[in-house]
Amino acid sequence: MNRLIKRQQELQFSGSIYSRKDDKTLLSESFGYANQSEKISNQSHTRFSIASGSKIFTAIAICKLVEEGLITFDTKLINCLDIEFPYFDEKITIHHLLTHTSGVPDYFDEDEMDDFEVLWESLPMYRVRCAKDFLPMFQYEKMQAEVGSPFKYNNTGYIILGLIVEHISGIDFADYIEKNIFQTAGMTESGYFSMDELPENVANGYIEKPDGTWRTNIYSLPAKGGPDGGAYVTVTDMSIFWEALMNGRIVSKEMTRTLLTPRENVVEDIFYGYGGYMELNEKGVVKYIQMGYDPGVNYRSVYYPDLNLTIVVCSNKSEGAYEMLKEIESLAVNK
Helix, strand or coil: CHHHHHHHHHHCCCEEEEEEECCEEEEEEEECEEECCCCEECCCCCEEECHHHHHHHHHHHHHHHHHCCCCCCCCEHHHCCCCCCCCCCCCCEHHHHHCCCCCCCCCCCCCCCCCHHHHHHCCCHHHCCCHHHHHHHCCCCCCCCCCCCCCCCCHHHHHHHHHHHHHHHCCCHHHHHHHHHHHHHCCCCCECCECCCCCCCECCCEEECCCCCEEECCCCCCCECECCECCEECHHHHHHHHHHHHCCCCCCHHHHHHHCCCCEEEECCEEECCCCEEEEECCEEEEEEEEEEECCEEEEEEEECCCCEEEEEEECECCCHHHHHHHHHHHHCCC
8 A cells, every 4th residue: 555655756646546356345435635725635536537438337227228229239330320421331230330340430549639628729619518419520531541541540430339329319418328327327426517507516627737836627528428428436436336247137147148249359458349448368358458648637557357357547637547446456456
């Protein structure tokens, strides 16, 4: 534990960390402030944005619709959404969107852009509150790669998946996730919140300025998160999520296996399935990996299936979650 505290101090990490093995909590600690102005400390029940860490919820929503027989993973985009994309290839399927192999134009290409805030110069972030609000950023753009091209991380694909969830279910995306995943799993503190209507126990996201002072990220992100990221969770809720998912309480165990099957090689021993990244060795999956980054948001979570071990790290600064996760892994896994 002393090593962990030392690492936290070196990083000036702000956020919460949690680790659980089987039914036992191994670690639960919080550092820094949820609200720096008011000196309100982060706690285990503080809700943090997890950016792209919430893509797995979108993928599970699709899995639920497949389970209900309303769509399949091979259903073509043109057959399950009534929105016109004049330059999109008609061969794009739900599988392609889930695995980042669709080739659709990414509204935020992380290989080309490193400043998320630039997006909102032409489309004010306060106007972006649901999946359809993202359409002006990609609807009439041309494909950036061929359908079925190798894995290339793509946020647009998950916005489209969210639009499919809404169209097929007839329910607002955020409402669908909250009802069918959060409530089903018992994630009582989690939700999609508007940044100008935040509930209690939410951490502000902080961005460091060149002079070492801080500002919040309220002008850096969409007003409300959506299918490609931006849910708010607590570290304990994410542990509850992994337990519910692996026990077949969110979708069936068979569909959970489908969700977590490795499908696209990303780099070396890292693969991507329908539900996110995973590390493989010759025996199979070592761990499932969730990550999220936005200005003022940093999130990492891993689940080791053979160990039934969950580690969750949520930060309300832009950096530090990965380094804290590695330190916890060295204590919990590499003893």
